[in-house]
Amino acid sequence: MEEQETTVSKQKFVWTQKFTLVLIVNAIYVVLFYLLMKHFV
């Protein structure tokens, strides 16, 4: 159990550019929807 917990605690979370891209694209979707809404409503 202790060994397993050590393994879990050593887990490194590696951030890559792909993740940043996903979040930026998500934000772009929201902005585009906002512009679309403003234009057509």
Place this chain on the structure above:
Amino acid sequence: MQQIDWFILIGTLLFIVLYGTYKSRGSKNVTQYLKGGSDSRWWTIGLSVMATQASAITFLSTPGQAFHSGMGFVQFYFGLPIAMVIICLVFIPIYHRLKVFTAYEYLETRFDLKTRTLTAILFLIQRGLAAGITIFAPAIILSAVLGWNLVMLNIIIGVLVIIYTVSGGTKAVSVTQKQQMAIIFGGMFVAFLLILNYLPLDITFTKALEIAGASGKMEILDFSFDFNNKYTFWSGIIGGTFLALSYFGTDQSQVQRYLSGKSMKEMQMGLIFNGLLKIPMQFFILLVGVMVFVFYQFNSSPLHFNPSAVNDVLNSPYAAQYQDLQDKKNTLEIAIKEQQLNYAVLDNQGQKQTVLLDIKALQSQEDQLRISSKELIKKANPKAETNDKDYVFIHFILNNLPRGLIGLLLAVILSAAMSSTASELNALGSTTTIDLYRRNNQGRSDKHYLMASKGFTMLWGIIAIGVACVANLFENLIELVNIIGSIFYGNVLGIFLLAFFFTYVKSRAVFIAAIITQGIIVYIWWIDLMPYLWLNVVGATLVIAIAFILQVVSLDKNNGLEV
């Protein structure tokens, strides 16, 4: 339905079953069967994840949702890309390193057997019920509009899925989902182009959007903090993130899709693919629904789209009143069509505003007629379903699409039902085999577990067909399944978050916290304290908080609570 429609429909479905069985033949061991040989590439994983989530009801109900309420439903998916990033960052590296077959297997590594068993059983109850509804939901709609036998349809869908899922396991599920997604997108795109083609000559795509916007269908974003409004930007970002984390990170029907990846990078890329494409996909399906709305501004539509509900009222003492409402609607339709054509050709903003006010007044009268029709249906049959959004798109398909394309669109709907059901049966079989059967019956041969996996998958298929066949005995069962999901999901997600991030908290504290949380969540749902989507957030937060408190106030620091 013409002969060509039957030919396309039956040909498409048989092709999927035969292709899936052929491509996945020869699984020699349980790893190949449950992980598909661990050789899936990212696009296969991405499509498989999307096909699993998109059930038939997605393609039947979402356009109807947009028809009645506009594009706001897309906000529900804003949290999904955030959840994909968290899963890629945290969940996948751990699952991959431990080489687990199921998500729940990891919980024994981190906590203990009873926590693993508890979460596995919660999954089996919830997903077993959901698999039945995945079959039942399109079957009830198709049987109502086409007059097909409901029980036979349930059995046909279920048996087709069982054939290739039992035969080929995870590999069969993923290879067929690629074909199914091609059929689904191809069919939806053709339907979209045809709707645009059916609009009057003066109505371009931009003008169609203007008409939709003038009718309130383009109100995509709602930044209000109205707790009772189901679809706002905030509920999408917060509630949606929690829901997507639970679903994609801890529900075996999704976890199994990316565990079949060739490498950790392929698994992550598959989920990123989903994170990037899911919102445009849902936007497109909603846009199809909005275009159907524009189409019906220029064409006649029924007062109520559910034919069996209309039959109920027409065979009751309220038939004359209903017919009177339909006549009034027919008159209104002519006026609306004239005003919409006027609106589309006007350039002067002042004149446009005047016409727009007239249109809104007419649409308001039309909405009132629809409300009155629902009241009459309820009087004629108090048990009748008055929400007809699931029937809008299928009504459009059957009454407006040309020969051949009706068969293709029905193939789209049944393909979506089959793709989701296949993932569910595959995951139910895997969890039963790995987390319950093999865990408690160790030392048997690999072939034995392979046969057990196939047997459990078939058993869950039969149970799903059984649930689908009795589903119409219950009211609002589809919503009930969603509610049951939300009641359990938050708790399960909280357990996983504790496992990943709070190494200080030990197994017994987590187990007791999970039991207490489940009781509280059921009570909150019982007294109807909040919309059920928020139960995901509350459940996850509660189990983390209670486990932490129990760990701090107790305790045996090595193994948890002294109880």
